[in-house]
Amino acid sequence: MQQPLPPPRQPSALDHRYRGEHPIRTLGYLLRPDRRRLAVGVAAFVVKHSPVWLLPLITANIIDVVVQHRPERELWLNAGALLVILVLNYPMHLLYVRCLYGSTRRMGTALRDALCRRLQQLSIGYHTRTSAGVLQAKVVRDVETVEQMTQQASDMGLAAVITLIGGLSVIAFRVPSFLPVFLVVVPAAALLVMKLRSRLRSHNESFRQEVEQFSARVSEMTSLIPITRAHGLEHAALGRVDGSLRQVFLAGVRLDLLNGRFGALAWILLNSLGVACLAGSALVAYHGWLPITAGDVVMLSAFFTTLTGSMSTLLSLAPVISKGLESVRSAGEVLEAPDLENNAGKDLVERVEGRIDFEGVGFAYEGAGGAAVEDFTLSARPGETVALVGASGAGKSTVLNLLIGFIRPTTGRIVLDGTDMATLDLRSYRQFLSVVPQESILFEGSIRDNVTYGMGDADERTVRDALRDANALEFVESLPDGIHTVVGERGARLSGGQKQRLAIARALIRNPRVLILDEATSALDTRSEAQVQEALARLVHGRTVFVVAHRLSTIRAADRIVAMEHGRIAEIGTHEELVGRGGVYAGLQSKQSA
Incomplete structure (x- = not known):
């Protein structure tokens, strides 16, 4: 007995939608159904992350209370306010994870659903021209990369942006005369740190190539095991692998030394600039050139390190975001492939005689x-x-x-x-x-x-x-x-x-x-x-x-x-x-x- 055709599924988020637009627009369309959850998640993140940029301000207030012998009540008010914000971190973090991570997972599910349904719609000619392994990588690995990009951009990017906005706002309110200094020095320091990191890229690439070469050797060795055993060539096979393994070892040691060297230089540079900021602001306060307190000196020093780190984080996200957007484009190659089997609007076959x-x-x-x-x-x-x-x-x-x-x-x-x-x-x-x-x-x-x-x-x-x-x-x-x-x-x-x-x-x-x-x-x-x-x-x-x-x-x-x-x-x-x-x-x- 013939089985009836299954009912048509509702169109997924990207069906007949993707037309090669910018990947960010595609992501925006995928995340659009969750825009309210995302707004709640961002608000929760602002609250949970506020201690990072409020701590230097509250620390400055407490130091000024001690130095200037202001009423003790102010000390307890500042400490109490910080404790309340710290306690709020737990529920706000859970709310953020539920809203933002849930939205990211739904976005990944929608993208995978669109890809799988498109693969079913594409013609057999398309599938004969395109490797099944490539299509599987698009559905599994590329979507996973997009999810990771969204999560990392949310976690690290939001933290950096909120810290920058909060920190600069506090400086503008508390010590406005120092704001221009931070707007110039913090980005410059972050760029110097990223410059040092970028010099490692070629060495990381070299190490990756050595690992890939070793992987190819291992794959070759395993595929040749029947022939190797049959001819007693185990020693020769191990010799080929050992040579590649030694190259991986040497490249790894070189990379570790370079990572250690550049990491130490970046740390010294960043902290030296922090010392300079501390000494400079202390000198200004000491001579009374600007109306800043002892608490302001500590706050400015803390903010310099925090804000520079946030700038570096934003700059370091560029490769992650670039890789994620490239994965969106990769998925788009399937979503916009025109080679479809067109059955829309055509007559259904309800009976077949066989002529x-x-x-x-x-x-x-x-x-x-x-x-x-x-x-x-x-x-x-x-x-x-x-x-x-x-x-x-x-x-x-x-x-x-x-x-x-x-x-x-x-x-x-x-x-x-x-x-x-x-x-x-x-x-x-x-x-x-x-x-x-x-x-x-x-x-x-x-x-x-x-x-x-x-x-x-x-x-x-x-x-x-x-x-x-x-x-x-x-x-x-x-x-x-x-x-x-x-x-x-x-x-x-x-x-x-x-x-x-x-x-x-x-x-x-x-x-x-x-x-x-x-x-x-x-x-x-x-x-x-x-x-x-x-x-x-x-x-x-x-x-x-x-x-x-x-x-x-x-x-x-x-x-x-x-x-x-x-x-x-x-x-x-x-x-x-x-x-x-x-x-x-x-x-x-x-x-x-x-």
Whole structure:
């Protein structure tokens, strides 16, 4: 029984939205639903972080109370105010984490959701051109980088900005005559510190390259272990790794020494400038050049170190933010990829009889020198088995991809039960289609999960019937957990024949009207092939079937065999007819017999 199409999901945050705009605008759009939470989070952060810039002011007040013998009540008021702010840090920090970190996680989830849904919408042509590893990195690593950037920019950036604003405001209110000095000296000191740090970049890059080279050596060593063991070359393999390992050690020691040297210089520079600020403000107070108190001297000295550190933090965030924005652009490459399978507004397929007509169909891959398929005209009747044969590159796989709808004809048309497939929603058409590929694709899960993929409501009897018809029930029942046995990643715990019979069971349980067998037995041994062929005989019964086979012996019973050459149909007929003609098919037959 056919399964109904799942209801359309609501569009995610970036669907049909990303058009290559600046990454910050993309982030703003993603965070927009949480703008109130973000505002609350920032307010909570201001309160929780206020002791950092209020402490020097309160310290100055307390020192002045002591030095000037002002009323003791002022001392307790200042100390009490600081304690209240310190106690508020705990609830305000929790509120900040809940609001801002929660918003960041929701943003990352929305971005991953948009990427995953876009990957499902992009054409098979896009996926064949783009590495699966690259796409996985975009969904996992790039989004994680964006989350880390947002969190670090929030934690460190907010702290630095609030400290700068608070500190400069206190100075402007308490000692306005010193404000111009801080506006010049603090950025200059921070730039000097960053200048020292930037000189380490080339050395960090060198160390990273040595580590990558060592990683490549280890990967090479592990992949060659069978050959290394077989020829007794363990010593030579270890020698290659040892050389690279020594380079990593030397580069690491050099980097540590440079980090220590520049770290010490930066610390000395920053604290020397702090001493200069302390001495300068003390000198001003001592001679009475400006109306500042002893408490102001301590406050200015403390603020110099605090504000310089905040400036350095802001400058150090530049690479983190740059890396995060580059990850947004990387995700945008998928989100704005135009190569979509367009099904919007097209007719749903509610019933399939199985008549398929290729009318002068041609297809040329982008950038290819010529057409992969040209003037392909063929009519398949409901319930007929059509086999496609030919040398590598003859166009067989392209015809199958056209039939599935992975690619669209560049010339001609394909007609399903009298309706041009260009007008149909191919997702609904594929509900009536099953494919058994050359290499069965299984996922980490139970046998039942793999057979009923997308059909979670199938009862156990239906599953067992499908396994029985696929010649798989016997071996499944011999497994420790039966149909609930976990097959391992990509079916690693099963043999090739077992995996292929599960693929046939997956096709059978869907009761398809159109069936595609893409060299379904070419990778199997003789015994496994016999079991799979017996299962396939049950699967093809009463269905329109297109078969691509490398072993011609497996297609002798096909109703018609289409021999292809250079993207065109060379001849059509039964096995006996084509052998008698002595054409392309007969030539392939004689080569295999030889």
